[in-house]
Amino acid sequence: MSVSEICRAAAHASHAVRELNTGVKDDILRAMAEAIDTGREELKQANSLDLEAAAAAGTSRTLLDRLTLTDGRIDAMVRAVHTVIALPDPVGEVVRGETRPQGLVIEQVREPLGVVAVIYEARPNVAVDVAALCLKSGNAAVLRGSSIARHTNEAVFDKLSAVLAADERVPTDAVQMIRDVSRDAALELMRAKEHVDLLVPRGGPELIRSVEDNATVPTVIDGAGNCHLYIDASADPAMASDITVNGKTSRPSVCNAVETLVVHEDLAGTWLPKVLDELAGRDVSVRGCPRTREVWPQAEPATEADWGTEYLDLVLAVRVVADLDEAIGHINRWGTSNAEGIVAQDISAARRFARAVDSGSVFVNASTRYSDGGEFGYGVEIGVSTQKLHARGPMGLESLTCVKNVVWGSGHVRILR
Amino acid sequence: MSVSEICRAAAHASHAVRELNTGVKDDILRAMAEAIDTGREELKQANSLDLEAAAAAGTSRTLLDRLTLTDGRIDAMVRAVHTVIALPDPVGEVVRGETRPQGLVIEQVREPLGVVAVIYEARPNVAVDVAALCLKSGNAAVLRGSSIARHTNEAVFDKLSAVLAADERVPTDAVQMIRDVSRDAALELMRAKEHVDLLVPRGGPELIRSVEDNATVPTVIDGAGNCHLYIDASADPAMASDITVNGKTSRPSVCNAVETLVVHEDLAGTWLPKVLDELAGRDVSVRGCPRTREVWPQAEPATEADWGTEYLDLVLAVRVVADLDEAIGHINRWGTSNAEGIVAQDISAARRFARAVDSGSVFVNASTRYSDGGEFGYGVEIGVSTQKLHARGPMGLESLTCVKNVVWGSGHVRILR
Incomplete structure (x- = not known):
């Protein structure tokens, strides 16, 4: 036929x-x-x-x-x-x-x-x-x-x-x-x-x-699922690490895997190098902005193309930002409206992120990997719009x-x- | 700008x-x-x-x-x-x-x-x-x-x-x-x-x-609003006339006005000529199928093009059908998924029509002219999808x-x- x-x-x-x-x-x-x-x-x-x-x-x-x-x-x-x-x-x-x-x-x-x-x-x-x-x-x-x-x-x-x-x-x-x-x-x-x-x-x-x-x-x-995870200054560091590692490494080939990590500058000198060490230990290649490379020189330099790339692989782009506004701006500029996450204890930051980020799903203190029809209670999914x-x-x-x-x-x- | x-x-x-x-x-x-x-x-x-x-x-x-x-x-x-x-x-x-x-x-x-x-x-x-x-x-x-x-x-x-x-x-x-x-x-x-x-x-x-x-x-x-009104054999004749006249003449230039009247054959020799006389008295021109012209010879012959035309004017196409199936078939073939109506007292016919007709809105014993954001309680409408x-x-x-x-x-x- x-x-x-x-x-x-x-x-x-x-x-x-x-x-x-x-x-x-x-x-x-x-x-x-x-x-x-x-x-x-x-x-x-x-x-x-x-x-x-x-x-x-x-x-x-x-x-x-x-x-x-x-x-x-x-x-x-x-x-x-x-x-x-x-x-x-x-x-x-x-x-x-x-x-x-x-x-x-x-x-x-x-x-x-x-x-x-x-x-x-x-x-x-x-x-x-x-x-x-x-x-x-x-x-x-x-x-x-x-x-x-x-x-x-x-x-x-x-x-x-x-x-x-x-x-x-x-x-x-x-x-x-x-x-x-x-x-x-x-x-x-x-x-x-x-x-x-x-x-x-x-x-x-x-x-x-x-x-x-x-x-x-x-x-x-x-x-595409060019998913972002933003780590707020108020984040619980252990929770932030768990969600980052899960988002990037649990199944890198799928559309809800994290592709870009956006980090508040307050955490650049402390939390960030540790999580990047952990990711490197799990074979993740890092492409960093200049401020990322200051604190973790092993990172390759990230280009504009990296912000727009859905790697679907063990590669992570990392950007340090001055505040929540810059994080939201980066995500709304480069995101694909699939799934984005924030790790934060500050309720105002979490609420603002959830409202202002233009995406199909926003995850607060949970891995973007949950963007899935099964996890949402739909049985399975016909796709992710x-x-x-x-x-x-x-x-x-x-x-x-x-x-x-x-x-x-x-x-x-x-x-x- | x-x-x-x-x-x-x-x-x-x-x-x-x-x-x-x-x-x-x-x-x-x-x-x-x-x-x-x-x-x-x-x-x-x-x-x-x-x-x-x-x-x-x-x-x-x-x-x-x-x-x-x-x-x-x-x-x-x-x-x-x-x-x-x-x-x-x-x-x-x-x-x-x-x-x-x-x-x-x-x-x-x-x-x-x-x-x-x-x-x-x-x-x-x-x-x-x-x-x-x-x-x-x-x-x-x-x-x-x-x-x-x-x-x-x-x-x-x-x-x-x-x-x-x-x-x-x-x-x-x-x-x-x-x-x-x-x-x-x-x-x-x-x-x-x-x-x-x-x-x-x-x-x-x-x-x-x-x-x-x-x-x-x-x-x-x-x-387009090529709207249909079907008059079932079980229709209340006076209600059918009121809804037909309202659908065609209350404001012919709008998308919820009736363009084609579909009539069960049981009513062809009785109800139909009377309503067409009334419409003619209100300056409506009628384009009829052969069976319509048998009972009301003043009608111009309807061509295929008439079934597909949204007149937006005081013109009405009329078709006599053998049963509900033929009516639904005609509407699903020629309708534009805007608004369609049925006049019927038979509950099975009304329920079947409501389910089987492929249209944005289906009206049972009510004028298609009610297809309107205001009447639906939306205040006004941005349009009719x-x-x-x-x-x-x-x-x-x-x-x-x-x-x-x-x-x-x-x-x-x-x-x-």
């Missing part, structure tokens, strides 16, 4: 998916979880084909990490589906309702968007997360993975598709995969305006730019719905004033 | 507007309402210049109606501002908050978007509505009216701007108007991605298409905000599973 045929079939299926009862949707998700769980050997075998090819092609450590399917990660995929099953169905929720003075009853009712498409790179869990969230929220899904994970993605999709084919209550076309991994196929999907209600790109800057330049379908951008409209930060079931106004009258006609 | 200088100034002002207390914002809105009220003679004088030029240029009745400023409409502008004053301030509202199992407190806090731009045609009230809604929701506003209303728009803007200039608590740049009415200026605004957080176009199909083709800033489309993402239907204060995740920890670090 061509991309547009796939999208048309998904749109057709979406009419039936929209009307499925929660019980039926949960049955299907349970069967999908089981299919992934019991089919794990096949999945790992397919994954090893992709890993071998990727390693032979000299793929980066970051990408290899994202691509790798372990038993632990398969367990997490299965667990994610069960978390989504446990969530309330958003469809039909009346989010607001009132009787207006003229007697009209206005209900705002949550309903599915229709067809949700996701273009993603490497991570094999995305197909499962997206299928679970889309079905639970009454949407049809169109998946388009990258060539590097082709065998893994097809193996995962085949498991999901077999579940749909075996259950006559739901159309098999409710979850589809575009197997054509060419650039043209991606472009066709970005322009399938007649059939696609939402496209979420999950990948690197090149993919995002291509979607921004070419998409005519509605999009929510899951953009770095835009302001429709959804911001980790996106769960609600972000896959829209709200319709249903107005009940009893013969009301509007008389002009 | 150039367009990009105006947008930059608005972005700069938005930082201060964002932090204004509700009391200050309401003071400013009260002063604006008074300035419009007491300055009405100047406004009408400026409006008469525009009306003379428009009439001389052979402007359509519809557009002249939209352009005209009467005392009644000025009263409505003043009243609209007072309605916005009476609304709760959306900024800072915690829309959801919970303590997660790991101990993090997650608050989702409503905050202003930043800079909201509106490109609008003809209607002089838009500047006042937009300024009131933007300021109340903590946003800076950039207005760009059309050449046909140039004198009126400048007179209105000068009243608003004088209020801002007289109050030192708020930056004068908080509300701005682009006086350059050239196409190039509009294009520059559509591409001011660095400074504009939301653009809402309010105008005809040509403007909408230009925004869809050229905008790089985030947009919410206030698109015909898209699914971010906002749907009449847009009030909430649609000018986004929701940030603010997460409070006590030294939380994320341990990998």
